[in-house]
Amino acid sequence: MTYQANLEGAVQMEDLRATASPVDDAPHTTRPPRQIGDYLAPVVGFAGFIGFWYFMSYWALEHIWNKPSFLITPPHRVIDVSFFTEINRTALLKGLYWTARVSVQGLVIAIVLGMALAIVMSQARWLERSIWPYLVAMQAIPILALVPIIGSIFGFDIPSRIFVCVLISLFPIVSNTLFGLLSAERGQHDLFTLHHVSRWTRLTKLQLPNAMPTTMEMTRPCSDTRAVQYRPLNSASRLVASKKLTSMTR
Numbered sequence: 001m002t003y004q005a006n007l008e009g010a011v012q013m014e015d016l017r018a019t020a021s022p023v024d025d026a027p028h029t030t031r032p033p034r035q036i037g038d039y040l041a042p043v044v045g046f047a048g049f050i051g052f053w054y055f056m057s058y059w060a061l062e063h064i065w066n067k068p069s070f071l072i073t074p075p076h077r078v079i080d081v082s083f084f085t086e087i088n089r090t091a092l093l094k095g096l097y098w099t100a101r102v103s104v105q106g107l108v109i110a111i112v113l114g115m116a117l118a119i120v121m122s123q124a125r126w127l128e129r130s131i132w133p134y135l136v137a138m139q140a141i142p143i144l145a146l147v148p149i150i151g152s153i154f155g156f157d158i159p160s161r162i163f164v165c166v167l168i169s170l171f172p173i174v175s176n177t178l179f180g181l182l183s184a185e186r187g188q189h190d191l192f193t194l195h196h197v198s199r200w201t202r203l204t205k206l207q208l209p210n211a212m213p214t215t216m217e218m219t220r221p222c223s224d225t226r227a228v229q230y231r232p233l234n235s236a237s238r239l240v241a242s243k244k245l246t247s248m249t250r
Helices: 002-019 036-063 075-083 086-123 125-140 143-154 158-182 186-194 199-222 242-248
Strands: none
Touching: 036 075, 075 086, 086 125, 086 158, 086 199, 125 158, 143 158, 158 199, 186 199
């Protein structure tokens, strides 16, 4: 009798579960619908910027600061002279081509050279300690201070511009690649040691795959280096991964 009552109770509970509406305990992460302000705010901000530009050009410079209006050219003149004048448009496109070409070539050379240096430094502690101070010193020197020396020795042609791009990009790539090579888990290293693998296998199967994310992360800001074709060599902001450098310092 007890068994029959328990069985009937279980059947009733199953029926209740089947008929009850399911409860979703997971938090809802649906994105709220966009409001008209989300679209209108950028337009208003841009219109305000253009209006302030015209205000400075046509009235404020002369009446407030007593300066000639040509110091701030109005927007329509900038667009007309820059893009709708054939001579200027040709010069801009030509400069853009050489800037992109020099930047890409310098970045590729920096990636190859930087990864090679990081691999060499990761294989021997004494090599890391002997090369690292000079990389830090090279990063600390302003590029503008080196431009006259580089120009006097190599000239101000394309090779010098590529060389400057390499100098700008080399240190971040070396530091991030070296950090990735040295940050593999100790347990993984122990596993490779138990299998008596060679240094080459450890490097290609463990360290290099572990370093790829940090290396690719740093190549994005490094790709922002620029070398304008028709101007003296540019400087760029030095990129220092301070947290990573702190963890690498011994």
